[in-house]
Amino acid sequence: MARNPLHLLGxxxxxxxxxVFALFPFxxxxxxxxxxxxxxxxxxxxxxxxxxxxxxxxxxxxxxxxNLLNSVLVSAVTVAISLLLAVTAAYALARVRFRGRAxxxxxxxSVSMFPQMAVLAGLFEMIRxxxxxxxxxxxxxxxxxxxxxxxxxxxxxxxxxLPVELEEAAIVDGAKPWQIIFKVFMPxxxxxxxTTGLLAFIAAWNEFLFALTFVSNDSQRTxxxxxxxLSGASEQEIPWGPIMAASVIVTVPLIVLVLIFQRKIVAGLxxxxxxx
Amino acid sequence: xxxxxxLTREKTAAAWLFLLPMMLILAVVAGWPLLRTIxxxxxxxxxxxxxxxxxxGFENYLFYLDYGEGDGEWxxxxxxxxxxxxxxxxxxxxxxxxxxxxxxxxxxxxxxxxEFAGRGFVRAAILVPWAIPTIVSAKMWAWMMNDxxxxxxxxxxxxxxxxxxxxxxxxxxxxxxAVIMVDVWKTTPFMALLILxxxxxxxxxxxxxxxxxxxxxxxxxxxxxLPLIRPAVMVAVIFxxxxxxxxxxxxYVLTPGTETTKTMSVYAQEHxxxxxxxxxxxxxxxxxxxxxxxxxxxxxxxxxxxxxxDK
Numbered sequence: 001m002a003r004n005p006l007h008l009l010g011x012x013x014x015x016x017x018x019x020v021f022a023l024f025p026f027x028x029x030x031x032x033x034x035x036x037x038x039x040x041x042x043x044x045x046x047x048x049x050x051x052x053x054x055x056x057x058x059x060x061x062x063x064x065x066x067n068l069l070n071s072v073l074v075s076a077v078t079v080a081i082s083l084l085l086a087v088t089a090a091y092a093l094a095r096v097r098f099r100g101r102a103x104x105x106x107x108x109x110s111v112s113m114f115p116q117m118a119v120l121a122g123l124f125e126m127i128r129x130x131x132x133x134x135x136x137x138x139x140x141x142x143x144x145x146x147x148x149x150x151x152x153x154x155x156x157x158x159x160x161x162l163p164v165e166l167e168e169a170a171i172v173d174g175a176k177p178w179q180i181i182f183k184v185f186m187p188x189x190x191x192x193x194x195t196t197g198l199l200a201f202i203a204a205w206n207e208f209l210f211a212l213t214f215v216s217n218d219s220q221r222t223x224x225x226x227x228x229x230l231s232g233a234s235e236q237e238i239p240w241g242p243i244m245a246a247s248v249i250v251t252v253p254l255i256v257l258v259l260i261f262q263r264k265i266v267a268g269l270x271x272x273x274x275x276x
Numbered sequence: 277x278x279x280x281x282x283l284t285r286e287k288t289a290a291a292w293l294f295l296l297p298m299m300l301i302l303a304v305v306a307g308w309p310l311l312r313t314i315x316x317x318x319x320x321x322x323x324x325x326x327x328x329x330x331x332x333g334f335e336n337y338l339f340y341l342d343y344g345e346g347d348g349e350w351x352x353x354x355x356x357x358x359x360x361x362x363x364x365x366x367x368x369x370x371x372x373x374x375x376x377x378x379x380x381x382x383x384x385x386x387x388x389x390x391e392f393a394g395r396g397f398v399r400a401a402i403l404v405p406w407a408i409p410t411i412v413s414a415k416m417w418a419w420m421m422n423d424x425x426x427x428x429x430x431x432x433x434x435x436x437x438x439x440x441x442x443x444x445x446x447x448x449x450x451x452x453x454a455v456i457m458v459d460v461w462k463t464t465p466f467m468a469l470l471i472l473x474x475x476x477x478x479x480x481x482x483x484x485x486x487x488x489x490x491x492x493x494x495x496x497x498x499x500x501x502l503p504l505i506r507p508a509v510m511v512a513v514i515f516x517x518x519x520x521x522x523x524x525x526x527x528y529v530l531t532p533g534t535e536t537t538k539t540m541s542v543y544a545q546e547h548x549x550x551x552x553x554x555x556x557x558x559x560x561x562x563x564x565x566x567x568x569x570x571x572x573x574x575x576x577x578x579x580x581x582x583x584x585x586d587k
Contacts, residue, residue, distance in 0.1 A: 014387050015398055022401045025461065026408065028427060029416045043430045089298040092291035104295070111306050113515075113572070115522035117541045118565035121316050121548055121558040122309025125326050145305045148298060171283070177290035206409040208525035209541075213549065224411040228529050240419050247412040258407040259400055266399075269466070270473040 026251065033244035040241050054245035058230075063219045064246060067226040071250075074139045074222060075204040079197050081140070082147040086196070087189070090155035091181045095167065105156070112149035116209050119145065127214055138214040139222065143207060147200040154199075154268060158192040159185065195268035198261055202254060223250045310565070317559035323552050336559035353559050361535065362543040363567065369452065369539060370520040373459045378513055380460065381467025386497075388468065389475045406465040414529040417458045421445055451531040458526060463519070467512050474508025475501070510579050514572070521568050540564040 032040060036053040058064050092098075093105060123142055132138040162185060170184045211222045221229075227246050231238060258265060317336055321329035338355060342348040353359050388399055405413065420428045423443035432438045444454040478501060486496040524541035531537045538546075544564055548557030 011387065011390060011392065014383070015392065015394075018384055018387060019398050019401045021461070022405055022465070025413070025416045025420060026404055028420060029412075032419065041425045043425065043427050045427075085298045085301065088294035092294040096287050096291035098288045098291055104299075108302070111302055113518045114306060114310075115518075115541070115564060115568050117522060117524065117544050117561050118568075119306055119309035119313060120545070121554065121561055122312030123305070124548075125312055125316070126304075126309060128326075142305060144301050148301060148305075152298060177287060177294070202407065206411070208411055208528075209545070212528075213545075224409055224525075227415060228411050240422075240425075243415050244419065247415055251408050251412055254407045254409070255404055258403050262400055262403060265403070266469050266473070269469055 026255075029244045029247050029251075033241065033248050036241060054241040055249070058242040058246045058249070062226075062230075063221070064223075064226055066219050067221050067223050068249070070136060070220060071205055071222040071224075074136050074143070075201050077136075077140050078143040078147055078204045079201045082144060082151045082200055083193060083197055085148060086151035086155050087186075087193070088178075088181060089152050090159050091177070091185065093152070093156045094159035105153075108149045108152055112146065112153060114145065116145070120209065120213060123210075124213060132214075134215055134217050134220055136220065139207075139211055142210045142214060143204050146203055146207075150203070151196050151200055154196045155189070155192060158189065162188060191264060192268075195261065195264040198257060199265065199268050202258075205250075205254065313558050313565075314562045316555055317562045319555050319558075321555040321558070323549065323554045326554060329555065332555075336556050337563075353556065353563060358535075358538075359543060359560065359563075362538050362540050365452070365537060366521060366523070366539040366541075369456065369459075369523065369537075370517055373456045373463075373520055374513060374516050376456070376460045377464045377467045377516060378509065380464045381471050381512070382509070384464060384468035385471035385475055388472050402465040402468060404465075405462050406469075408462070410462065410525045411529055413458055413462050414526050417454070417461070418445055418530055421454055445531050445534075448534055448536040451534045451537045455527055455530055455537050458530060459520070459523070462526075463516060467516060470512035470515075471505060471509055474505035477508075478504045514575055514579075517575070518568065518572065521571065522564075540567070 031044065031047045033054050034047065034051055035044075035049045036051040039049055042048075093101060127133050127138045127142070132141060166184055166188075167180055170180050175183065205222075206224060207222075208224045208228070211225045212228075215221050215225070218226075223246070227243060227250070230243050230246065316326070316329060318331055318333060319329035320332050320335075334352075336352055338350060338352040340348055341351050349355075384402060388395060388402075408416075420426050421444035423429065423441050423446065426441070426444070428444070429438070429441035433441065442450055444450050482500055482504075483496065486500060491499075522541055523539055524545065527537050527539055527542055528545070540560070541564065544557050544560035546557070547553040547560055551557075
């Protein structure tokens with residue numbers, strides 16, 4: 001593309017600008033989180049301190065450690081349930097021709113694009129009536145609205161591409177549909193399940209509106225809400241150090257996972273959108 | 277022949293059985309609450325008395341409050357300038373941020389489509405903003421945009437772009453710019469990755485042919501590349517636009533209580549839970565749903581998008 005030295009220079013300026021723009025805010029959060037006391041209010045471009053105070057502070061005071069646990073629990077259970085339901089549903093949608101399949105697929109896609117606000121009032125009423133208010137179940141239950149359509153959709157596009165011969169051979173051997181799913185397709189689906197599960201996990205981990213609405217008890221909150229509500233006595237006393245430490249804690253696991261599964265994630269996002 | 281129909285029938289029955297749990301859950305978690313929200317918008321429900329809500333018709337939407345003797349005023353959602361301000365804010369935010377994200381995403385995708393040492397690193401780097409939770413990005417940027425201790429003001433003052441520090445998030449004039457800045461930072465990677473996937477489907481020999489014919493690269497881009505990746509871009513744009521139209525978390529955390537950034541979702545949430553106006557908030561949620569649905573259908577029709585799959 002760029003043979004001309006001037007073009008090459010232009011390309012590299014762009015590359016560096018993109019990398020710096022993408023990474024700088026997180027880098028700055030990390031170096032801020034290691035500053036303590038009044039150091040925080042000095043603007044430094046390079047790391048100047050390596051103090052774990054903010055981390056110790058955020059993990060031992062208040063309920064942040066508990067909130068982390070809540071987030072792990074809620075996200076993991078949400079993903080497990082969605083995947084289980086999505087695998088069987090995706091088999092039906094991808095491998096069986098039946099009336100109403102197109103309508104059903106379109107409905108699932110519409111639900112995945114739903115504005116959460118449109119169901120908030122009704123969900124709130126229902127969650128209170130079912131006695132789930134202030135429990136992790138309220139979140140696991142309500143998160144199905146975005147994890148389920150997404151996992152069904154991506155797994156359907158994946159299953160559609162599996163060779164038909166596999167299934168035919170199994171049918172000749174007298175396998176039932178559920179045996180086909182769990183004995184024949186499952187072993188081939190691990191990569192797709194890992195990717196879809198990870199993307200659903202990130203979505204559940206990051207969710208804010210439902211978590212803010214359906215839980216009011218500090219100890220029951222998930223981390224996004226806990227971070228949003230970390231505050232000092234006044235506008236001037238916002239505890240930036242602990243906020244940055246908490247931000248780094250909830251972000252590092254995600255970044256590690258995303259970097260490990262990089263290629264698969266890009267493929268999963270593309271399957272969820274472009275191919276869809 | 278009979279055996280085959282038997283088999284097909286069995287398979288179809290199994291398919292419906294497999295679909296049933298998913299359909300039930302979606303009906304309970306999406307369908308029913310949506311209907312209830314619409315219904316509650318026609319009642320006088322309050323947060324503490326949802327169960328005893330009474331039907332009041334369109335009063336939450338539009339109602340003529342008669343003071344007698346020919347005096348009175350129109351009240352309700354449709355007569356509330358704050359609501360229309362929120363609609364306007366949402367549309368402005370969506371148009372500007374999605375346009376910027378598409379333009380920047382295109383640039384990033386073109387760069388990542390070029391061969392250079394360290395391409396894997398840059399692709400990994402742009403995944404970082406995407407992976408960071410929205411609330412965390414809001415806090416990180418709020419700190420960087422702090423009026424006194426923020427590094428953004430420091431950088432901008434040093435390069436002479438601004439004369440004195442700006443209170444980015446607190447000042448009504450710059451709050452929207454701040455929100456758009458964070459949104460663009462966070463979601464351009466998504467755009468770039470989707471466009472990149474489209475770019476990689478363009479066969480390489482097209483560029484070879486254009487080059488042999490001596491076509492200028494810029495012309496090649498507009499005449500060849502852009503039309504070919506248009507479907508991918510259109511789908512990416514609708515996904516992003518739908519996300520922007522319902523934006524809540526970023527604004528709620530970055531610029532709380534600011535009139536100039538209050539979107540439809542923030543407006544609805546405030547009325548539902550902060551102002552004890554549950555029915556009115558439900559009406560706002562319903563209207564939000566309608567507005568987004570109309571925009572989506574119009575976009576799909578105008579763009580002749582094929583979202584149905586089957587390639």
